[in-house]
Amino acid sequence: MHTDEHILEYAGAFRLVRKIAQGGMATVYEAEQLGPAGFAKRVALKVIHPHYAKEKTWLQLFIDEAKLSANLVHGNIVQIYQLGEVEGQYYMAMEYIKGPTLRMVIERHRELDRLIPPAIAAYIASRVCRALDFAHNFVGPGGNRLDIVHRDVSPNNIMATWDGHIKLADFGIAKATTSTDPVAKSPALMMGKKHYMSPEQILALDVDARSDVFAVGVVLYELLSLEPLFYEDATELLIDEVTWRPLRSIREVVPSVPKAIEEVLMAALERDPAKRPTAAAMGKALDRWCEAQAIVATPDRLQEHLAALFPATYQPSTISGEFTRFSNFQRGLRRRGDANGRRFWQRLFARIASP
Numbered sequence: 001m002h003t004d005e006h007i008l009e010y011a012g013a014f015r016l017v018r019k020i021a022q023g024g025m026a027t028v029y030e031a032e033q034l035g036p037a038g039f040a041k042r043v044a045l046k047v048i049h050p051h052y053a054k055e056k057t058w059l060q061l062f063i064d065e066a067k068l069s070a071n072l073v074h075g076n077i078v079q080i081y082q083l084g085e086v087e088g089q090y091y092m093a094m095e096y097i098k099g100p101t102l103r104m105v106i107e108r109h110r111e112l113d114r115l116i117p118p119a120i121a122a123y124i125a126s127r128v129c130r131a132l133d134f135a136h137n138f139v140g141p142g143g144n145r146l147d148i149v150h151r152d153v154s155p156n157n158i159m160a161t162w163d164g165h166i167k168l169a170d171f172g173i174a175k176a177t178t179s180t181d182p183v184a185k186s187p188a189l190m191m192g193k194k195h196y197m198s199p200e201q202i203l204a205l206d207v208d209a210r211s212d213v214f215a216v217g218v219v220l221y222e223l224l225s226l227e228p229l230f231y232e233d234a235t236e237l238l239i240d241e242v243t244w245r246p247l248r249s250i251r252e253v254v255p256s257v258p259k260a261i262e263e264v265l266m267a268a269l270e271r272d273p274a275k276r277p278t279a280a281a282m283g284k285a286l287d288r289w290c291e292a293q294a295i296v297a298t299p300d301r302l303q304e305h306l307a308a309l310f311p312a313t314y315q316p317s318t319i320s321g322e323f324t325r326f327s328n329f330q331r332g333l334r335r336r337g338d339a340n341g342r343r344f345w346q347r348l349f350a351r352i353a354s355p
């Protein structure tokens, strides 16, 4: 058996910075991808556990899914850079996300005993919807629809950057993991995922894009209430809970949740996939509600929220004393007054127009 360090020596490709987490399927590292003349790019490196890679069917599904997702380049999706193999050890290099997972955000709110403001929850869910809409309708290089389904939309796989952007990770990997899981007999390894499955997924029926919409509904419910929607541990009971038991109304659990958000939530959580909205429609409904609020949810607002939530670990990409350079710029315009701001643009435009 080879150690993870083997990968480091290989062509000097990566330098591990720190281990981020060890999960059931892989170990995730913060790493540097190295190039000539001191070139180094920060990446996340997911090294697949050897017992998975030894399963031929699992490996084939994993590689197929990685190939499908390789060209998904979207602001709300964690980008895959490379799928590599060294002496039978498989790894995936991907965009490194500096910031907490939604699991951490939820846990922190529970610790503080403070609800997540509905505007922040709706903003997060709407960004996940955008990521899904992009993937669900993605057309491959050959011009054909790839019918990509995420299958594992859950608070662990949704990350927030300290700059206030939302990123969905791990597209399609669940297909390999749940179809041929060599360690499925160990229920602990399925934990945390099965509670976000749609009725059709938990019944092992065919799933399509609409299954992901249900999962966003389950995540949004938890963001708003800080309680999981489905909590049964025994799979047989969980199947009952997910497929037919009446759902607790979010407004009974948290009366302050707006009616419009409850409606979006109930539509996403329809047991019949045909009755659910598309990811695009769900995202738009959330956006419409967000835009009508007095304080509109933006990356700036999420950034402020995260800064207050994680004072010890908050570490944005820029150190400007303001939340983003864009808000600095807006503030600058405001300070000089609108008229001055316009004159600045007119002067700039005049310079470009007549060199």
Ligand SMILES: Nc1ncnc2c1ncn2[C@@H]1O[C@H](COP(=O)(O)OP(=O)(O)OP(=O)(O)O)[C@@H](O)[C@H]1O
Residues within 6 Å of the ligand: 020, 021, 022, 023, 024, 025, 026, 027, 028, 044, 078, 094, 095, 096, 097, 098, 101, 152, 154, 156, 157, 169, 170, 193
């Ligand atoms: N691209 C990334 N950038 C930074 N950290 C990451 C990245 N991907 C994953 N992580 C971190 O590594 C942890 C483990 O990720 P991993 O995908 O192995 O397990 P998981 O998300 O908890 O479960 P799942 O098997 O459902 O994906 C995440 O919770 C997150 O903290």
Ligand SMILES: [Mg+2]
Residues within 6 Å of the ligand: 156, 157, 169, 170
């Ligand atoms: Mg993950």
